[in-house]
Amino acid sequence: MKFIHSADIHLGSMLNVYDENLKEYSDVFRNAVYDAFKKIIDYAIDIKVNFLIISGDLYDRDGKSIKANSFFNLQCRRLLNENINVYIAAGNHDPFVGKREIFNLPENVFICSSEECSEFEMKDEYSNIIARVYGNSYRGKSDSRKLYNSYNPVDDNVFNVAILHTELNPNNFNYVPCTLENLKSKKKMSYWALGHIHKCRILNDIQPVVAYSGMPQGRDIGEEGIGGCLLVEVNEVNKPSIEFLPTSSVVWKRVEVDINEVTDNQPKNLTELINLMESKAQHIINQLENIPSGLHTNVDLNGIVKGYAIRWIIKGRGSINTIFEDSEDDLEEIIKENLNSKLMNYSKFIYTDSIDVRLEKEIFNIEGLKNDNTIVKEIYELCDEFSEKDDLRKGIIATFGQVWESNYDMENINYLKMQLDEDTFQEILRKARELIIYSLMEEK
Template structure:
C-alpha cells in the first residue's frame, strides 16, 4: 500500500474455511475459553468478512472447502448464508469453487444463497465477468470438484482468449503432478497458460507464495488452524490490482488462536533437578512467547482486521534432553504431567492473551556424568556417529535405511486420507528415529562401561 499507483480494484483470496469443524483440544476443562474452541472457525470467517467490508473490496474468492464435510451442518450453512447476505448489502461478490471436503453433487445448499454468490459448476469450466462502474475489470474462471477425489486436470479447460482484462483462475489442488486424488497439476502446467494473471489456489492449509508475479500463484492457507498440525497464524490474502495490472499482496490475519509446539531441552539449562526448576523454565518460555511478535507467513506485509482477532495460543510442550529430573518425571509421569498442565493454565489463562497448555510430552532421558568427555573420547561411538551423520546427509543411504524399516511405516501418504494402521513417515520422524538410535547406542556403551 506504499505504492502511489492507483488501485483499480481489490479482492480477497481465501480458501479452506472448513465451516463446521472445531479446534481439537485434548482436554476441555477451561470454561473461559471453551466456547472459543467450538466457535473459532466461525469467528475467523467472520473476521475475514468484517475485514472485506471495512476494506471495501470488490469481491471474495473462496477456493474450495468452505464446508468441512459433504453433509453440511445447519449451523455451518446458516453462518455462511448470513455472511453472504451481509456481503451483498455491501456490494461484495463471492466466487466459490468446491473442494474435496464440499464437492458438488452430494448435497445442495440448505438456504437460497443471495445473487452476489457464484458457485462454479463441476461439469464444465465457467467464466464469470466482474464489472465495476459498468466496466469489465476481471474475468474469474474455475471449476468445482465433482466428488471427494478429483483426478481431472480441469485447469486445461481454463481458456481465456482475451488478455485485455485481469484474469483470475481458481483451483483446489495439492500442486503435485502425480497426485490423482487432489487434481494432478504442476507449476509448469500453470505458467503455460499465458492469459492468467493470478492463480488463486486452495487445499494446502498453509500460506504459500508459489510465484510472486506474472502470474501470481498463491495459497492463502487456512483462516483458523484446528489442530497442532496447523500451526502458524491463519488468514487470507488481500490483493490490490493496479491500473497496469501489477499487484500488492498482503496477509490479513484472521485466527483467534495460534497452535504452537514448544520444545524445551533441559540439557540447555544447568541443574534441572526438581519440579521447581522445570516450572521456572516453562513459565519463562511461556512468557517469552507472549512477549514475542507473531510471525507472519512468507514475510508478507500485514493488514489487520478491525476486530484485532488474536486471543491467545494453544500449546503442546515437548520436554526433552538429559537431566537429573528424568527419573522423577518418569516415576509418576501421568500425575506430574497433569500437575504441570494445571499449574501452567492457572498461570497463563487470565491474561490479555492466554496461553493454554493442551498437552505435554515427556521425552527426557537420564543424565550421565562426563557425557561430553565420553562423546569426545569414545572411538566406537565416534565411528557410529559418522555413519549416522552420513545417513542424515545422504539421500541414497536414507532411502536404503527407510526400506529396512518395514511395512508398518508408510512413506508416501495422503494427508487428507490417513491410513490409521500405519505410521506416517515424514522427514522429521526419520530424523527422530536416527537420533534416537544414536542416544540408545550411547547409553548402552556407557552402561557396558565402554572405556574412554
C-alpha cells in the same frame, strides 16, 4: 481493483480441544473457525474489495452443518449489502456446494461448475470489465482431472483470476494433479488462487502469481502458525501487490524447552521445570507472532489473537530425566494441569495441548565423547547421514516395518498405521542414537 483470496475455511469444524476443566473457554475453541471467516468478511467490507475468492473446502464435510450453512449465508448477505461478489470452487471436502443447499444462496454468490471451467466477468460502475474469474469445482471427494488445461482466458487485457483446489503434486490423482510449471505456463492468467494446502505461500510472485492463501484458523498442532487470507490489490498495469490479513483467534505452536539452556541452572524437579515453562510462556505473550514468510501485514496482531494452543517439547540432557523414567504416574498430564491452571489466566491465554518429553540420560562429558570417541562420533555422523541422504533414509525406513506409513495422504490417513512424518522420523533416530551410546557407556 482489490479482492480477497481465501481457502480451506472448513466451516462446521472446531478446534481439537477436549478438556472438561476448561469449560469457560469452550465457546472460544468451538467458534474459532466461524470467527475467522467473519474476520474475512469484516476485512472485505472495511477495505471495500471488489470480490471475495474461496478456493475450495468452504465446508468441512459432506454432512453439511445447518449452523455452518446459515452462518455462511448471513455473512454473504452482509457482502451483498456492500455489492461484493463471492466466487467459490468446491474442493474435496465440499463437492456438494451449490447442489444440496439448505438455504437459498444470496444472489452475490457464484459457484464454479464441476463439469467445465466457469467464467465470470467483474465489471466496474461504468460496465467496463476489470477482471475475469475462472474456476472448476470437484466432482466428488477426489478428482483426478488435469483441470488447469481448461483454464483458457480469452485475452490478457484484464486481470484474470483462476480458482483451483490442488495439492500441486502431479502424482497424486486425488487432488487435481498438476505442477507449478503447468500453472506458470498459462501466460494469460494473472493470478492462481489456490486452495487445499493449509499453509500460506507465494509460489510465484511474477505473472502469473501463484499463491496458497492457507487456512484462516488452524484446528490442531498439524495446522500451526497464524492463519489468514490474502488481500490482492491490482494497479493500472495489472500488477498485483499482496498483503497478509490475519484471522486466527487461536494460534497453534510448538515450543521447545531446552533444560540445558542455562548450564548452571538446570531444572532438577517438576516445580523447576514448570517454572522454566512458565518463563517461556511469558516470552510467547510478549513476542510478536510471525506472519508467513515474504509477506507483510498492516493489521495489529494483538487485536486478532486471543490465545495460543501449545505443544511443549521438553529436550536436553540432565538428571530430571530419571524422574520421568522412574515415575509410574502420567507426569505429562500432571504438568499439563499445572500449566493450564496458571497460563489460561494470562492476558492472552496459553492452553497446553500436549507435552512431548524428549529428555536424554545424563552422560558425563558427551560433547567431549562426540569429538574424541571414534565410535560415538561415527554414530552421530551416521544418524546425520540417515537424515540427509535419500537412499540411506529409504533403507532405514524399510527396516521400521509395515506398521509405519511413510508416504501418506493427510486427507486420507490410514489409521491402522502409524504416520511417519519428518518429526517422528527424527525422534526415532534420536532415541536409537541415545540408546546405543548409553549402552556403550554402561558396558564401559
